[in-house]
Amino acid sequence: MTIPTITNPSFNETFYASLQTPPTGERVRTCLQCGMCSGVCPFGYVMDFPPGRMIAALRSEIFDRVMKSDTVWMCVACYACTEVCPSGIPLTEKLMARAKEELILSGAVPAELQLALENSQRYGNVLGQSPRKRADWTKGIQATVPVFGKEKKSAEVLWYVGDYASYHPRVQTTSRAFAQVLNALGVDFAILGSDESGDGDSQRLAGERGLFEVLAAKNAQAFRKYKFGEIITTDPHAFNAIKNVYPTLGISFPVRHYTQFLAERLEQLKPLLKQPVNGKITFHDPCYLGRANNIYDEPRALLQAIPGAELVEMSHSGKTSLCCGGGGGGMWLEGFQWEKAHTRTSEWRVREAIASGATTLAVACPYEPPRFEDAVKTVREASGMEVRDVIELLVESMEQ
Amino acid sequence: MNLVVPIKLVPDLVEELVIDASGARLDPDALRLKLNEFDDHAIEQAILLKEKGAGQVTVVAPDIEGVDDALFTAAAKGADRLIKLTGNWNNGVNNHALARVFANFVETLRPELILTGVQAHNDLDGAVGPQLAEHLGMPYVGYVSGVVVFDNKAQVRKEFPGGLIAEMDVVLPAVLGIQAAEKPPRYVPISKVRATMKTAKLETFPAAELETAGAPTTVRLFQPETGARATMLAGDADAVATRLVEIFREQGIL
Numbered sequence: 001m002t003i004p005t006i007t008n009p010s011f012n013e014t015f016y017a018s019l020q021t022p023p024t025g026e027r028v029r030t031c032l033q034c035g036m037c038s039g040v041c042p043f044g045y046v047m048d049f050p051p052g053r054m055i056a057a058l059r060s061e062i063f064d065r066v067m068k069s070d071t072v073w074m075c076v077a078c079y080a081c082t083e084v085c086p087s088g089i090p091l092t093e094k095l096m097a098r099a100k101e102e103l104i105l106s107g108a109v110p111a112e113l114q115l116a117l118e119n120s121q122r123y124g125n126v127l128g129q130s131p132r133k134r135a136d137w138t139k140g141i142q143a144t145v146p147v148f149g150k151e152k153k154s155a156e157v158l159w160y161v162g163d164y165a166s167y168h169p170r171v172q173t174t175s176r177a178f179a180q181v182l183n184a185l186g187v188d189f190a191i192l193g194s195d196e197s198g199d200g201d202s203q204r205l206a207g208e209r210g211l212f213e214v215l216a217a218k219n220a221q222a223f224r225k226y227k228f229g230e231i232i233t234t235d236p237h238a239f240n241a242i243k244n245v246y247p248t249l250g251i252s253f254p255v256r257h258y259t260q261f262l263a264e265r266l267e268q269l270k271p272l273l274k275q276p277v278n279g280k281i282t283f284h285d286p287c288y289l290g291r292a293n294n295i296y297d298e299p300r301a302l303l304q305a306i307p308g309a310e311l312v313e314m315s316h317s318g319k320t321s322l323c324c325g326g327g328g329g330g331m332w333l334e335g336f337q338w339e340k341a342h343t344r345t346s347e348w349r350v351r352e353a354i355a356s357g358a359t360t361l362a363v364a365c366p367y368e369p370p371r372f373e374d375a376v377k378t379v380r381e382a383s384g385m386e387v388r389d390v391i392e393l394l395v396e397s398m399e400q
Numbered sequence: 401m402n403l404v405v406p407i408k409l410v411p412d413l414v415e416e417l418v419i420d421a422s423g424a425r426l427d428p429d430a431l432r433l434k435l436n437e438f439d440d441h442a443i444e445q446a447i448l449l450k451e452k453g454a455g456q457v458t459v460v461a462p463d464i465e466g467v468d469d470a471l472f473t474a475a476a477k478g479a480d481r482l483i484k485l486t487g488n489w490n491n492g493v494n495n496h497a498l499a500r501v502f503a504n505f506v507e508t509l510r511p512e513l514i515l516t517g518v519q520a521h522n523d524l525d526g527a528v529g530p531q532l533a534e535h536l537g538m539p540y541v542g543y544v545s546g547v548v549v550f551d552n553k554a555q556v557r558k559e560f561p562g563g564l565i566a567e568m569d570v571v572l573p574a575v576l577g578i579q580a581a582e583k584p585p586r587y588v589p590i591s592k593v594r595a596t597m598k599t600a601k602l603e604t605f606p607a608a609e610l611e612t613a614g615a616p617t618t619v620r621l622f623q624p625e626t627g628a629r630a631t632m633l634a635g636d637a638d639a640v641a642t643r644l645v646e647i648f649r650e651q652g653i654l
């Protein structure tokens with residue numbers, strides 16, 4: 001008997017095969033078609049091919065139809081599907097990101113996303129700001145923020161700041177607060193200043209893998225220039241990239257999210273938290289801290305250490321947290337996604353925060369303060385809701 | 401059909417512009433250059449024409465820092481030939497000199513259609529396109545936002561102020577100043593640009609002597625100065641906003 005050999009694999013076949021790489025990729029073949037992924041997906045109802053249906057399309061060899069639909073861009077890489085999939089298929093990282101990658105390779109890139117990617121290519125930051133001004137947020141602030149190569153050659157901690165925390169006016173407030181906390185704890189740290197580039201994780205999950213690799217290589221070069229014990233960051237996307245993906249490119253450095261770093265120093269921090277912060281606080285689990293990296297307790301421990309703070313939970317919390325809508329390119333597809341869905345997940349989330357009885361929505365990701373504050377402006381019943389990074393609440397409590 | 405796209409790099413306004421010690425030009429060390437946005441549209445339009453079966457695209461640029469990236473990106477989008485003109489570009493170049501250099505070289509390529517950006521933000525002495533057309537003795541149409549080519553002519557859409565659009569025929573060879581390509585310039589993934597860098601060839605040719613005659617001389621370059629009639633509001637955002645509202649009230653606008 002002769003075994004037939006496939007001489008000319010179709011696009012459908014090559015794409016399907018490209019998903020099945022170890023350690024978990026081959027699980028895609030075990031999809032049960034249960035539909036849980038599509039049901040839990042915040043935008044599953046808008047997508048022509050939510051994850052389960054995309055797999056069905058691959059099996060039916062009609063993947064070209066998936067490529068003709070632009071609703072793949074509704075995926076905000078929130079990990080909700082990956083979390084619930086009973087077959088453990090890496091849907092967010094592999095299936096959805098690869099589908100977006102193919103769309104980018106074919107030239108079908110929504111204009112808003114294109115601008116963000118071009119900015120990252122050219123300036124190393126998605127906001128299209130001058131790379132020379134990356135550390136400008138440290139100017140004229142009280143806290144001391146040493147820069148590697150200038151004030152320090154080595155430090156215990158390398159603070160990877162990230163794009164939004166460096167340039168976005170709202171998020172700079174969080175960065176300044178974090179500098180204050182590090183100063184108060186006497187941490188020996190430094191930032192990379194203009195040596196730093198965007199972490200690239202959301203670009204990767206938006207399908208621009210090559211760009212991610214270029215940015216990772218630039219950061220690796222910067223990391224290798226200096227001596228430090230570990231990297232800490234306020235950005236869960238950067239944390240995820242440096243922790244889980246950079247090592248696959250041979251770039252391995254110990255990294256922690258700031259909530260882990262501070263939770264470890266809770267005993268040192270507690271006596272500094274003097275001012276009560278009254279009112280009910282609810283915590284929004286960022287997708288890349290929670291579902292992608294299983295960090296749920298540390299941010300809550302920090303909030304509970306604040307005198308007067310009463311922590312309440314939203315209907316979706318922890319593993320079931322509802323995405324703010326910013327991941328996987330969502331930050332740069334605002335108009336596109338609005339046109340398709342006429343709603344924002346950040347608005348749903350703010351409604352949940354109100355329903356929880358909270359007056360403060362606490363966050364721990366730089367995408368969130370601007371997104372939720374915008375949502376507070378557009379959801380009528382949300383007026384008066386405060387959006388604060390956990391660090392900002394800590395600093396409020398530290399202030400004399 | 402032989403499509404030629406002369407491009408230039410211009411200061412990237414994301415960086416601060418610094419005036420050098422002479423007081424008459426920008427400090428080249430503080431500059432970061434980028435492809436002129438309209439030239440990017442000219443490249444896109446040329447590639448769109450190529451994709452419709454209109455032949456090969458050659459992109460020509462002065463050999464200055466940053467140009468390799470611009471050329472490789474053009475190749476990744478579909479340009480066939482990449483040419484750098486080497487010369488003494490260090491002291492900057494005005495459009496009179498640049499148009500002559502382009503004319504001199506581009507003539508050797510025997511172009512049928514030349515597409516270039518209609519303008520650039522640093523054009524002090526007219527745009528490159530019309531000057532190039534004059535040197536080459538070709539017709540010129542500027543503010544073009546759509547091109548169809550027939551045997552020996554091009555039908556172009558030209559934008560006029562006030563939303564008027566004209567459609568006109570131009571006999572080839574001709575020079576077009578592109579305002580906007582029919583589709584926005586496409587995105588090329590980095591992986592594609594990198595692959596192109598390995599395969600595409602950058603050709604270099606010496607540029608003709610820079611001949612600046614006809615161009616104005618910059619005597620002094622300076623930041624906009626505060627005029628006597630302008631009032632600058634100081635203070636934080638709230639204070640400024642409050643004062644602004646007061647002023648609107650005083651002036652009877654509110």
Ligand code: SF4
Nearest residue numbers: 041075076078079081
């Ligand atoms: S990652 Fe989130 S948005 Fe993307 S398909 Fe899965 S559930 Fe939907």
Ligand code: SF4
Nearest residue numbers: 032034035037052085
């Ligand atoms: S949740 Fe997993 S098993 Fe179920 S349809 Fe989705 S991909 Fe298939």
